[in-house]
Amino acid sequence: MKTEKVPLESGIRDLITTLYPICRSITGDGVRETLRIMKNIIPLEIVEIPTGTKVFDWEVPREWNIRDAYIKDLKGNKIVDFKDSNLHVVNYSIPVDKIIPFSELKNHLHTLPEYPDWIPYRTSYYKETWGFCVQDSRVKSMKDEEYEVKIDSTLAEGHLTYGELYIPGSIKDEVLFSCHVCHPSLANDNLSGIAVMTYLARHLMTLKLHYSYRFLFVPGTIGSIVWLASNQDKLKNVKHGLIAVNLGDPGKINFKKTRLGNAEIDRAVEAILRDSGQPYGLIDFFPYGYDERQYNSPGINLPVGCIMRTPHNQFPEYHTSADNLDFIRAESLMDSYHKILNIVDLLESNRTYFNTQPYCEPQLGKRGLYRHIGGSNATVDQMALLWVLNLADGFHSLLDIAERSGESYESLKKAADLLLQHDLLEVRDGESRSKGIQV
Amino acid sequence: MKTEKVPLESGIRDLITTLYPICRSITGDGVRETLRIMKNIIPLEIVEIPTGTKVFDWEVPREWNIRDAYIKDLKGNKIVDFKDSNLHVVNYSIPVDKIIPFSELKNHLHTLPEYPDWIPYRTSYYKETWGFCVQDSRVKSMKDEEYEVKIDSTLAEGHLTYGELYIPGSIKDEVLFSCHVCHPSLANDNLSGIAVMTYLARHLMTLKLHYSYRFLFVPGTIGSIVWLASNQDKLKNVKHGLIAVNLGDPGKINFKKTRLGNAEIDRAVEAILRDSGQPYGLIDFFPYGYDERQYNSPGINLPVGCIMRTPHNQFPEYHTSADNLDFIRAESLMDSYHKILNIVDLLESNRTYFNTQPYCEPQLGKRGLYRHIGGSNATVDQMALLWVLNLADGFHSLLDIAERSGESYESLKKAADLLLQHDLLEVRDGESRSKGIQV
């Protein structure tokens, strides 16, 4: 791996820390500021789509921006203050500025009674309303009859903003990575995904790649719909894809499969997770969750899975103020980064070979590829060599061989490289694709 | 469900009670009388096929009728009396009227030593003989040297009788139901099947149906062979079929699959049983049992499974006098009825839809189909909506979607109905089939 300008682990961590305080939403200056900061690391194209643009069954909503918000008692004490946490305001709240009885205010307060000191995260993008998300303990202490509420927001004609990076490889077939960038101060969901994928992109830009790679940093749901609607001519190139989310929590890695269920990306991820020797989970596709819903809709039907650590709703901190900088772990972020890099390496190097000596085994001994005193066991590497030779019949890719043999993908790739050097394998389609990215 | 002329449960129960005393066999007046009584409830066509008619490898046997039978001691005491139970005589016994030594009579007596107070049920349709079936305890008390035996039966040219009801639907494709009607006083096997299917037919006649339905009430083996041989031109219309038997015992529901094993009827029954949340059994096809043997023979090969509660030979009361009116349960009969009705509803409503907004998800919120405050879980119904939308690609029927999603068929059907109302689904084959039978 070439020397990084900024060390990888601190780069990822710093990016998350920098982005954490920003109040993001599906539109507005929070996303713009986020993408501008990421642009210091990778040459993102920042795209602005006007309010009202029709995208399939949807249209781009008005742009939302917020400057301040609070609840005060009539003595002027701030009970709830947006400046303390941008989660305090229901995302996309319309402006409000009035004194109202607590009995009415109560209907605009969202709490988590089971976690009385946590602030929930709530949104209302498509129905005009306003509200505050507050610690349940604080609401319980509100005894006055009336309060002043103020939300200094605007909901107006403007734009939806997203970021895109295209890294050309030697062929037009591409791998699509997509992250949602619309959540305010939530660290695991999804600053972890944003930061890991930013640094993955930075690394891939330094390599000679077989596939082209596209990184999308888009607001959830409407952002991926906007991109898909605006780029229908590019969809035919997308051969593999991943949503990256929740990459920093302490849980094991989980992979939610594509709608197809046995696409190459499904099999590639499973092979890498299996080879890791660490616990992992596989989840069949279901039409809910993150933007895989859009990529896997029946008319789009791209092979896009979702790689994550703990799935949404399966950790109590999910969509609360407890999903903060203390919740995520450096080792989880780095493990996620390296596993995704291994998946990229598999996609880059997976190919189908022909054994040039397919009639019986070639004599490995005369090429120095075989131990000479018979009678004891073959080593694992020896078995990798023999499996590649046996299945290099033009019908089995290295990934097919890994699945059938139980050998690790990495050992088979090394075996194939060695056999290529000895002219015992050949590629017949004339392609000069990369031999993987040498993870 | 429309108002029934006779309440369903008492109707089924009364029919069984009325039919129970009649001495049925594969031919003769017992079957005729049975079908005549059923004709008071549904407009059965009663068909008579003459003795000697060739039907495939078989021919219609002589008609058997019996008026009386007994074993008397020489003092004139009736030891065994046909009037007590029609099981006492081996079905299809030839006439006999003589005094014989007990040592000879013994060879004509059938008992159940393990259940000394039960009378077994035995037949000898295709080999001329006579015999009595007697409680083992009673045989043990027979100490005389000689007895008078009398069987006042006839075995003569006549007819085989069966009942048929055809309910036309909007297409010629049909669902075939078949019950055997040849057993004498046995309640579960198969008065339970006869009564449940009679009332199912009565109900289906009140509905607008997509498929046509055919109900056969036929003597076992020879009856289904007669029908198949006489109706070869109709077989191409049979798309789904069920044998209905043993529907009243207290056991769980079992389904024996068709020879094909994965026909739509196999999958429909499994979905309904799975959705019920109650225990059930699935049995792979084997070429023994009831008339599924004939319907699934290699030259016929119709997708006809067998729905039952406890399979033959798996309850000790099977084919004995203990399979009487006390053995069957109203709740079992009603549960069987409703499960079969649910299967019919599935077949009627199972279809393949096209999502009219297949590019990304349609915006459910603007149609009032989505809850507005994000951040919490989708309900089950929400998931049914999303699954139907995701798989409404013209390749997946509702049943396919149920199998893949794990959602209940009923919830998916409701979701599809709702999406159709909002023009989010369409049917492209121009058919105006029923939306199910609104069970």
Add this chain to the structure above:
Amino acid sequence: MKTEKVPLESGIRDLITTLYPICRSITGDGVRETLRIMKNIIPLEIVEIPTGTKVFDWEVPREWNIRDAYIKDLKGNKIVDFKDSNLHVVNYSIPVDKIIPFSELKNHLHTLPEYPDWIPYRTSYYKETWGFCVQDSRVKSMKDEEYEVKIDSTLAEGHLTYGELYIPGSIKDEVLFSCHVCHPSLANDNLSGIAVMTYLARHLMTLKLHYSYRFLFVPGTIGSIVWLASNQDKLKNVKHGLIAVNLGDPGKINFKKTRLGNAEIDRAVEAILRDSGQPYGLIDFFPYGYDERQYNSPGINLPVGCIMRTPHNQFPEYHTSADNLDFIRAESLMDSYHKILNIVDLLESNRTYFNTQPYCEPQLGKRGLYRHIGGSNATVDQMALLWVLNLADGFHSLLDIAERSGESYESLKKAADLLLQHDLLEVRDGESRSKGIQV
């Protein structure tokens, strides 16, 4: 089974005992002598291929012969003597005759520290070297500074020798059996295979066979490569094949599948092992082990599995002096023989029938094939009859029927023979193949 000239069990045992002392290798007089002895039992063709002959990626090596070898102390005491065990010399050792320090000799000694009284078996066919295999306990007792070592061997132009027997059947399609004959005094690996297959061949020669059979007795690896390279025109005839090895140890039977994994031979062996009611193991193909490596190489790809008792490396006696005449059991040898004979019988008799009365069941009763008093269970034979009738649709072989029904192959074969006698089955392809070998 016809009367054997020599009783089977003693014949197999005597052949092993006779062959045990001979020092075999992949070339040389030991293999010649072995084949000459076998020729007293079956009319083997003995083939000689000159050193240097190119065979695919290999070439026939120089011929190795050995007359004597020992290690002496300088007082003239023989510490290690080839005459005690031909395992003492590393197979294919070059000649040596000198006095060397123990510190140098040590590098040429092979031992088994975990079994200090056993002699290991080692070879070095393709790298010129010399060595002795010695009990670890004996090496520990060697305290002198210098020893005399002598190996009176030759490595010179000559031939590779193998044996072949072709038994013509009524068609050219053939079953290939292959055994390696290159191991010196090792009883289970593979004198057990050699002897069992010699007597199987002797038996098959007495029968009228459907398939042709080819028995190969070849040196491991290079021998099968030689045969394959010299007989490429015959490969298209090979429909089924087995490597036979380790047939005498006390372990259960194991079958290592072909590279295809579901060839008829894979399914035939599994059916026979399942039907035996005894424990057995199934092993997926992997490209290591015995000559199945060559037969299953990608350019050859013949359906050749490997039948054995305990696999190589899974018994401590493997490739040591403890694999001696005491290690193998008469009952294991006979069980192996009979199971392979049952596999041959299955291959010979497996065919696809047509039910001549496919419309409903034929009336078995009028043909005396059905018990007459109804109401009790069908026996297993009855079920075999019904299964054959049900699946005799031209799509299911007897083996297919065995797999689907769970009935034993033997009972289905008997049922099919009975149904053929009653003209209820027919064969439509006009072939007059054998009805199996009446094991």
